[in-house]
Amino acid sequence: MPERLFLVVAYDGAELLDIACVTSALDIANRIGAGPPYRAVLATLGGRAVACDSGLRLESGAELERINEPLDTLLVTGGTGHERAAASARLVGHVRRLAPLARRVASVCTGSTILAEAGLLTDRRATTHWMYAATLADRYPDVLVDAEPVWIRDGHVATSGGVTSALDLTLALIEEDNGPAVARGVALGTVAYLQRPGGQAQISMFLARRGTEDFVVRRATDHIAAHLTDDLTTGALAHRFGVSQRHLSRLFHTYVQLTPAQYVRRARTEAAAHLLTATALPLAAIARRCGFGSTESLRQAFQDRFGAPPSRYRSQRSGTTAHGSGPPAR
Structure with missing residues (x-):
């Protein structure tokens, strides 16, 4: 194969970042040795x-x-x-026609709506921008919509979440084609996080918490993020912030839709997920750093949150981490 033809389908009202994240990453991959090289082509009606x-x-x-x-x-x-594009029988028809000619099919953000309209997501897991996930699920009940992941691969079809997740998906495709060294080079060239795992949430709770309106909840979640190894039981948190346990639980339920204990467990799990993909620290060290009482409790939290044990979560990103010390998690 002399080149890899990467066809990007666009339309009026396309998001420039969705396109640029893909094409710029492919260009950098070519410059650092992707082989065969990519030829990115923007196609329109x-x-x-x-x-x-x-x-x-x-x-x-x-x-x-x-x-x-x-x-x-x-x-x-x-x-x-994307709504107008999905309503265009011509555009959708050509996407459907071209899909069998492609080794793999993908969408960025709300481009999943067009894939769904073309019947390419039927009985497949798929994601989209979190703001549009409910609409996609309602309109296409035969699509298994999951609003949380940054990107999802189901067979030869990949979908990604909102906007800059296009870069995460493209890095994953580049790694699939060329290995982790080239993907890491592209990440360094774009000054990006090496690669967010596909299963990572589009909206990290450490970002989402900043939108909380209640002062007590803001202070509590800030404290949790900065003190993962402390006593973060509901009683300890309520005492620290001068409210009853019942009132604190009511505030968390109202503003973050989780109990304090659930929030703490998820915060520790997200922090551990970052360490697993960004360092080579062993699992026991990660468990200690993130406030888990044992490696077994960390494994159970991972299974509940990501549907996979820490070892599998890390192995899916094997070769893209270069920091930290110690053997990989077991």
Whole structure:
């Protein structure tokens, strides 16, 4: 294969970042030795320029109607125009026509709506931007929508969450094609986190908590994030912030939809997930750093949160971590 043809399908109202995260990552991969090299082509109906969400216009590189050659990857971008695009029988028809010509099919963000309309997500697990997940699930009940992951691979079809998750998905595809060294080089070139695992939540609780309106909950969640190894029982937290356990539980239920204990467990699990993918620390050390009483309690928390033990979670990202010390988790 002299090159890998990576066809990006766009339309009016496409999100520029959805496109740029993909094409820029592929360009960097080429510069550092991807082989065969990628040829990224932006395709539109009639080969017309498209107006992105931001107002900038992108010139098309190909007419969607004229493409008949084998593809390495067919990827549909997302954007606020995805509803109109999914309602276009011509665009959806060409996506459906091109899918069998591609080694793999993918979407970024709300591009999953177009894949679903084309019947390419039927009976598959898929994700999309968290804001649109409920709509996708309601409209296409035969699609197994999971709003949390950054990206999902089901067979030869991959879908990703909102906007910059396009970079995470593209890094995963680059690693699949070229190995971890090239993927890591692309991550370093884009000054990105080496690679968020597909199962990681689109909205980390450490980000989401900052939107909490209640002062007590904000202080409590800040304290939890900074003191994972402390006594974080509901009683200890209630005493620290001068409220009753019942009132603290009511506040957490109202503002974060979790009990204090559930929030603490999830915070510790997310912190452990980061250490597993960003360091080579052994599991026992990670458990201690994140406040788990034992490696077994960490394993159980991982199984509950991610549906996989820590060892499998880490092995899926094997080769992309380069920091920390000690043997990998067992």
